[in-house]
Amino acid sequence: MRISRIRIKNWRNFRSSEVRNISDVVYLLGPNASGKSNFLDVMRFLRDLAKSKGGGLQEAVEGRGGISKIRCLHARKDTEVLIDVDVVDKDGLSGWNYILGFNIPSSGFEKSRRPIITQEIVNRIENDGQKTSLINRPNSADEKDEDQRQQTYIEQINSNKEFRDLAEFFGSITYYHLVPQLLKFGDEISGRTVEDDPFGQEFLLRVSATQERTRNSRLRKIEKALQSIVPQLEDLKFLKDEITGRPHLEIKFKHHRPRGARQREDQFSDGTLRLIALFWLLQETGDAPLLLEEPELSLNEEVVRQLSYLIDTVRRKRSGAFGRQIFISTHSYALLSNPGIDPDGIIVIEPSDDGSSTRKVSPTEKAALSAGLSPAEVVLPHARGIPVGRQLKLDL
């Protein structure tokens, strides 16, 4: 399944925004602080509602510091926070529509200031377009017992039976922002691992826990992808330390010495580690989206230039089908300099004094793209905070 439409209201720095026809590989582009991470956070929020451990509306709001942090500072009279998404099945026709609105009640619950549901709607859409309403709240049960409005049905196993697939889909959305130092120096830092491990501290355990055959096949694909950018790379291997039993990755480089030069993950460059983790995640099963923050970080420009191509290659399965949907936030010129990027996959985020807005590529831009120019040349100049050619002046 994949997300095909997102509408948000009063969400962070977006007052009101809708993106339709969202494709399989999505590039969210915009200048610093335009709201790329905030946009990804819509999907993380859905995940937080529905995840099997510790999920739910109250936790999701609380985890973000309360509704006042989530609600757009530019909100007007209407202060409801709203998320409205369409999810389509593999066939591209049938699917779901999920709408959740919430707010702090104007009366009643005031003491607790706990957010309550202003609306929760689940519709099932069949492949012939027929729509069935499964949930439409507030309903009579909510009227009888107002406290019920503190919880969504998507988070409740005994209420989501008819749309369990949708709940599980939301629950398995993955956010990944690997911080190489956490992986390399995990022992020295001996920090607590954040639930769901978004920063990749336990990435090697993840690799280790994967069945050997699957693991080998994924690593081979990663090895091939890496070889296309690092020609000296001979192989990438998983191994366990003979003494400590700990999982490791090892890269062997072609070298003048007969045994070659070997490196373990703590010697890999930050960029290599991030790439390995990215390519691994792209191959993980489960069909919910993968959310990636600025994959260009710590990679050299030549590699970033090829990234979109590599992502497509790794996503392609042996059957010719594609893997999971992926949302990538970026403001890298190099990343977007591949003319092969699908124009429909681009979402431009434009900041203004009244909050940010989202848009797809305009017809003029599309024409330039189909004439062979790259998104970096066509779209990025308009999506930059500072007009091209003007020098940034900082009064420090």
Ligand SMILES: Nc1ncnc2c1ncn2[C@@H]1O[C@H](COP(=O)(O)OP(=O)(O)O)[C@@H](O)[C@H]1O
């Ligand atoms: N509730 C809110 N209302 C308005 N602006 C917000 C809200 N929450 C965060 N922001 C603003 O959004 C901006 C950050 O957006 P972010 O998604 O981190 O940007 P990016 O990822 O594009 O660099 C910051 O300027 C922050 O102050």
Ligand SMILES: [Mg+2]
């Ligand atoms: Mg960001």
